[in-house]
Amino acid sequence: MASHRRPKQPNSAYATVLSATAVAAVAMSSQTASADPLPDPNKKGAQAQVDRLYEEATQATEKYNGAKERADTLQKEVADLQDTAARKQAGLNDLRAQLGSVATAQYRSGGIDPSVQLLLSSDPDAFLTSAAGMERLTARQSQTLQQFLSQQQVLQQQRTLASTKLKELQENRTELSDKKRLIQGKLAKAQRLLNTMTAEERASRAAEEERANRSSDRADLGNQASASQRASAAFAAAQSRVGMPYVWGATGPSSFDCSGLTSWAFRQAGISIPRTSQAQAGAGTRINSMSDMRPGDLIIMRTDLSHVGFYAGNGQILHAPKPGAQVRYESIARSGMPFMWGVRF
Structure with a gap:
């Protein structure tokens, strides 16, 4: 399967500062x-x-x-x-x-x-x-x-x-x-x-975040196409934000929470979607099976529907995961959050 080439991230100095201060x-x-x-x-x-x-x-x-x-x-x-x-x-x-x-x-x-x-x-x-x-x-x-x-x-x-x-x-x-x-x-x-x-424990935690970021850099997303042009455009907008920090309540363009990223990205594609993950879960067309997901579909996580990101292809999610982290790609299977369903626009 082809390796996905992501858009260029923010400069290395910025990424280094974010990694060093993630905790x-x-x-x-x-x-x-x-x-x-x-x-x-x-x-x-x-x-x-x-x-x-x-x-x-x-x-x-x-x-x-x-x-x-x-x-x-x-x-x-x-x-x-x-x-x-x-x-x-x-x-x-x-x-x-x-x-x-x-x-x-x-x-x-x-x-x-x-x-x-x-x-x-x-x-x-x-x-x-x-x-x-x-x-x-x-x-x-x-x-x-x-x-x-x-x-x-x-x-x-x-x-x-x-x-x-x-x-x-x-x-x-x-x-x-x-x-x-x-x-x-x-x-x-x-x-x-x-x-x-201790300083050693904090360094270990920072190193764990750095490993997650490096893994994001190497994410293999495959070559599956999006289900629609608007989903493709929104996904591309979200990809341009990789490396930006998670900030609660933020809707971009330089920091985001999870639903802030998805709603911002769709706005860049000229589409208005609800602000929260729970409301986004009830919009669009529901996709119940992970096997039917396409890049650019929203992926709804947790039983209370409190997390959302973009399905990125090949079992990966593009999202703003948590405080102290950056917008990045991660394996859905390793995210620790259960998949509920997808939403397609």
């Missing part, structure tokens, strides 16, 4: 070790716990991404509602001015019609209870009045809906803050565990 690449490395007690930091236990904390952080990241996507959607809906309400208020002001002109004319001709008085009072809706007064308005004035009352009702509905959305947005932002603290707490705890390791 320290967490967001909260400056926090102290006083937050909670540490488990027994023997080599095997500490290594296993760091990996578990990184896995938990990546799972929590997808939940954070979902909450953020909802917050962004709510923010746009609120802005649209407020903009619509402002335009309707301007229209109501125009109608009120027209009706004010009616009142002025009636005053000059011998007094203001009681119906118009009611309309221009602090409670214009009370006019509806005095239908007899409508007979004293011209057909044109009556139409303007009905239009005013109708638009006033719609405006109130818009404002009520905007208020409800604002409350939901505030609750969502609280959820975002909680999830952010959870992720940062796990990363900080992992960093404290790393800090308990």
